[in-house]
Amino acid sequence: MNNDNNSVILKVDNLHACIQGKEILKGINLTVKRGEIHAIMGLNGSGKSTFAKILAGHPDYQVTQGNIQYEKQDLLELSSEERAQAGIFLAFQYPIEIPGVANSQFLRLAYNTVQTQRGKEELDPLEFDDFVREKMKLLEMKPDFLDRSVNEGFSGGEKKRNEILQMALLEPRLGILDETDSGLDIDALKIVARGVNHLSNQDNAMILITHYQRLLDHIVPDYVHVMEAGRIIKTGGKELALELETHGYDWVHNDLQHTAGASS
Amino acid sequence: MKTAMSNHYLECLLESLNDKTEETSDWLKQLRAQAIDRVSQLRFPTTKDEEWRFTDVSPLEQLPFKPAQTITTLKQEAIQQFFVSESTNRLVFIDGFYAPELSSLNDSNSCLIGNLSSMVTNQSSLAASHLGRHVHFQDNIFAALNTAFLQDAAVIVIPRNVTVTDPIHLLFVATQEKVTHSPRCLIIGESNSQATIIEDYVPLQQHAYITNSVTEFSLAENAQVNHVRVQRESNMAFHLSHCTASLERHSRFHSVDINFGGLISRFNLDIQFKAEEAECAIDGLTMITGKQLADTHTSIDHAKAHCTSHQQHKCIVDDNAHAVFNGKIMVRPHAQRTDSSQSSRNLLLSGAAQIDTKPQLEIFADDVKCAHGATVGQLDNEEIFYLKSRGLPDLAARNLLTYAFGAEILDRIPVASLKRTLEQTVLNQTQNLLTI
Known part of the structure; x- marks a missing residue:
């Protein structure tokens, strides 16, 4: 791991956020560096998905305190499309269906928009076709994926693979996977994990949001964070996930109370 | 009078x-x-x-x-x-x-x-x-x-x-x-x-x-x-x-x-x-702007048993335009085993645009399947966010979703060149959409 300050991709400092007046995040602190994989675990309602959506710029959430630095920019100043262009990618927990638009059109539109913003060459339909088919092999996707409407009628596993395919095309600096493993059978999980491992490198970073330790057998994190009630309450190495699997979330909770009690 | x-x-x-x-x-x-x-x-x-x-x-x-x-x-x-x-x-x-x-x-x-x-x-x-x-x-x-x-x-x-x-x-x-x-x-x-x-x-x-x-x-x-x-x-x-x-x-x-x-x-x-046993699928798309008024009145008379009707009607209304849809489905007393579905979906692109939609089902038989639904709304914020999170500017995201809303109906046209021409018309109306 690189400890140089220049290697920090994301620095979240005392982040508070609410939706419709209800506070969901209550002081998140997190630093992510290049080459790192972070897992965020926690019960439903602990604020994991909210955190992911705020990083991607979802308009429904208001940040009330704290700040987020991304590659030395103030992330909160950027619109969601600017964040995507700057290299943030969120794999959705529930990908949106767009009947009427072929997946190939959508993928090319997204790819070319981001390429143009990054000052790179666009690809015409034929060039793009070759390019995307290569990426699809990685995720063992059938060619007819391209002709179908975006996510329409896709199985849960197909939708998640389509998310990872988009990530492969947009080559993010920071990939955020919001419960990408939920609802996947073990074969689909392995395919998705292989894709993520393939895309992960020394220049980018990943945040995996998950309920299940199972995913972390296939994508090995550098850090595991446990969220509860809008805060990260415990951080550890990959072994923390195993402990959670064995003892449950109550264990972290009780352990913390115990520690707090002992120190007071 | x-x-x-x-x-x-x-x-x-x-x-x-x-x-x-x-x-x-x-x-x-x-x-x-x-x-x-x-x-x-x-x-x-x-x-x-x-x-x-x-x-x-x-x-x-x-x-x-x-x-x-x-x-x-x-x-x-x-x-x-x-x-x-x-x-x-x-x-x-x-x-x-x-x-x-x-x-x-x-x-x-x-x-x-x-x-x-x-x-x-x-x-x-x-x-x-x-x-x-x-x-x-x-x-x-x-x-x-x-x-x-x-x-x-x-x-x-x-x-x-x-x-x-x-x-x-x-x-x-x-x-x-x-x-x-x-x-x-x-x-x-x-x-x-x-x-x-x-x-x-x-x-x-x-x-x-x-x-x-x-x-x-x-x-x-x-x-x-x-x-x-x-x-x-x-x-x-x-x-x-x-x-x-x-x-x-x-x-x-x-x-x-x-x-x-x-x-x-x-x-x-x-x-x-x-x-008996006849079938119809009637789909429609109205896309209007300015001060246009477009009214579609359909009537399906299930006078016989075992017939099937499916209908999807969509309107995209911009500016001060006004779209009307009235979809009547009559299932007569002897028309048992009728299978009928109707959907009216409407997209308002401006505050002054107007839509009046009225599904009108009159069912007099008891062994039938009749589904219907009507929605009027604006573009979905989650859908816009999804596209923007993939790098599309706000306007392009909105235009793509508007286009897609119409394209779902155009997709059912069984003549490829006409379908392409009409898709282009819809694209031109949703201006500023990047070439796709």
Whole structure:
């Protein structure tokens, strides 16, 4: 791991956020560096998905305190499309269906928009076709994926693979996977994990949001964070996930109370 | 109640009828006489009539738009842009007059495709047994007016066991301003026949004129017709249109109805199930802007058991435009095992845009499946966020979703080149969308 300050991709400092007046995040602190994989675990309602959506710029959430630095920019100043262009990618927990638009059109539109913003060459339909088919092999996707409407009628596993395919095309600096493993059978999980491992490198970073330790057998994190009630309450190495699997979330909770009690 | 004769438009039209001295067959004279009689007894609808609540046709009453008195001669280049490359059979009517020099007929099939007035007696007698028999002009002044002016018609007969693979294109071109034309179509699908019919209304210029059309379909046992109706009239035009399909046993009528044009447009579609196990799928897309008003009234009469109807209608309304959808589905007491679904989805793109949608189900049988739903709304914020999170600017995201909303209906058009053309129209209307 690189400890140089220049290697920090994301620095979240005392982040508070609410939706419709209800506070969901209550002081998140997190630093992510290049080459790192972070897992965020926690019960439903602990604020994991909210955190992911705020990083991607979802308009429904208001940040009330704290700040987020991304590659030395103030992330909160950027619109969601600017964040995507700057290299943030969120794999959705529930990908949106767009009947009427072929997946190939959508993928090319997204790819070319981001390429143009990054000052790179666009690809015409034929060039793009070759390019995307290569990426699809990685995720063992059938060619007819391209002709179908975006996510329409896709199985849960197909939708998640389509998310990872988009990530492969947009080559993010920071990939955020919001419960990408939920609802996947073990074969689909392995395919998705292989894709993520393939895309992960020394220049980018990943945040995996998950309920299940199972995913972390296939994508090995550098850090595991446990969220509860809008805060990260415990951080550890990959072994923390195993402990959670064995003892449950109550264990972290009780352990913390115990520690707090002992120190007071 | 207003009498018909206080109506300047009707006065002018009926006056022009008296000028006509051309020769015609007795049955047609008789049909027209019946229609003229009905016109004199019916009145113009007002917004107090339930069927016309949202569509005010009173502006028409002030317009002295007679049928075209002169024939516009056009070169093929002038209308070539509207041709459908897959169509080897094309009938072109200019301001209501048949234009043989612009039409094209493929002799290799055994179908009867042509205009009524040039048909020989035994052909026109078949037309005689159907024309005016399917559309109910007795209680509909516009259908009655169309019939009163019936001189020529596009007539298509697909004989028994014949499948016509190429679409047949009926192209109605408006060139003159301040005229009324009354296009008429009759399509007869004999048993086990199959064909695709494109009914297409286009202008050469953005003039004001009135189109008042009637189209009748008669499908015999196990016949199939795919119907694509494209209303891309001038944005100054008035377009009134009635389409009726009578469906015999095992017949299938699939229709896609696209409305882009007209200042005021009204489309009535009536499906009549005449026997069991027939099926219809009728889909529609209205995309309007400015001060356009587009009204679609459909009626599906499940008069027989075991029939299936599926309908999806969508409207995209921008600026101050106003779209109306009224979808009536009648399931009569003996129509058991009816399977019917209807969906009306509407997208408002501006605060001043207006939509009135009314699913109207009247079910008198007890063993039926009838699903219906209607939504009116704006673009979904989660969908916009999804696209923006992939790097698309806000406007591009909105335009892509608007395009997709319409493209879902266009996808059902079984003619590839026409589908592409209309997709391009939708793309152009959702300006600034990046090339996709």
